Amino acid sequence: MVDNFDQIVMRTLEHISLVGVAIGLAILTGVPIGIAITQNEKAANIVLYVAAIMMTIPSIALFGIMIPVLSKVGHGIGYVPAVIAVLLYSQLPIIRNTYTAIHNVDPALREAARGMGMSSLQRLRMVEIPLAIPVIMGGVRSAVVMSIGIMAIAAYIGAGGLGTFISRGISQTDARQLITGAVAVSFLAIAADFFLVWLQSRLTPAGLKRA
């Protein structure tokens, strides 16, 4: 029993670290892309289209595609493809929310900022990003919850995490393992969402919160 508990904790941490790294990288790429495409409507349409297509690829298929490609660098299975897959899936919600949020900043505010002699970078830093934070965080939230689910499938390519219980449960027809894995994944998703709601409200500038 103690042994089982240790296993669950270990797999949970593994899961968190996989999702954490993938989402971290997704934020570092998705937010700048989302901001960049506000400059050009055509580019925005293309990028959002590609990101949306990416979401439609079933995860199992994506892992399958990556095996031969990443084998060339010796990472056909395991951690690297799992992180890359989640990174790709997370782009759409993050890019789309960033783009929408920055795009929807009241033009009057942008004009006031320009009129005061702010450079575009100052405008982003002092006005546009703070105003966009709540919406960007919304994108991160959906990306995280989705990624926790997708990461469970990554156990099939040996990435570890809570999916290990599920895949073992299926192959060994062991309902206990299967249920443990499924429940743990759901709990993790719910807990992560609660944490992110809290974080979102922490990061939202006080002036934007509802009174």
Added chain:
Amino acid sequence: MIRLDNLTKIFETKEGTTVAADHVNMEVQEGEICILLGPSGCGKTTSLKMVNRIVPPTSGRVFLGGKDTTDYDTITLRRQIGYVIQQIGLFPNMTIEDNIGVVPRMLGWDRQRTAKRALELLEMVALDPAIFLKRYPKELSGGQQQRVGVARALAADPPVLLMDEPFGAIDPINREIIQDEFLKMQKQLGKTILFVSHDIDEAVKMGDKIAIFRAGKLEQFDTPDNVLAHPANSFIADFVGGDRTLKRLRLLTVGEVMDAEPPRVKADDSLSSALQLMNDTDYDNLIVVGPRGRAQGVVYRSVAEGRQGLCNDHHSGLKATVRESDDLRTAVSQMFAHDLTWLPVVDDEGFYKGYITQRGITHTLGRTYRDAEQGA
């Protein structure tokens, strides 16, 4: 200080082209307030925004202090120009204090100086710093936000201000108050200001010059009194209103029109000497003053003719008085209210300063028409 030279803006949209500014030429001197006036859509905002290059002109130039604005780097240019946009545009993520401090912070002022400036400016726009400094824009009424917008534009003490209907969201009573405050402030600061309005009364009150636009064209650029007294065409005459001559009453003070050395009688003068004085000076009534010169009452000709005795025993009370600094509108309003054709002018202590009559007012207002006739 600000010169527009054939400034033109043509907007090309799917629905067609709009000429928002059509070869506009004008020059605003340092320290002057110029009001851009005209009906909605006539190009006031567009003309204003071409000065700080928020809107790039299609053709023509803007000079600031003799230098073409295209020779400035846009950021340097804009830091010298305070800008109050029509939509107010306070940053909702910042407190009022931080909103006011944006430009000072970008200019590298230290925290203490920036904070002190915000405090000072809030006081200047009549908002209590203790209440408002730490609030967020959404916690302010529209009018309060507008005042913060004005404070923010003044923060780094720019020599030039562009203000797009800065008092539009303020109720008429408070608007008068803040206009007065603003004028008082301007007396000390001497900024060069372009101020958009579509309210002729505001324009007359605030402007040293008024620029009236119609469909992108500058139709008249003149002093408020000239715009009211000599509208350049029927459009302007209609726009400034059929009561335009009455509006001119605001532009003159009692002090400018009154008789500053009116005859007067002392309380212990006799009625017969008062009558004599009236005959000599052609006045129909005389103000009775006390030993030190305070206005105490009035003796009418009919009384002086019909009775004997001292002025002190036969004068009537003063129904109304005005101050030298009051505008003529106030004076005329007092006259109408009390069925008088004249009023004594007194100072704050009640000392008799002058005498103003409806005839004197009519005469002064008519001078510009007589001059025009002679010139013609």
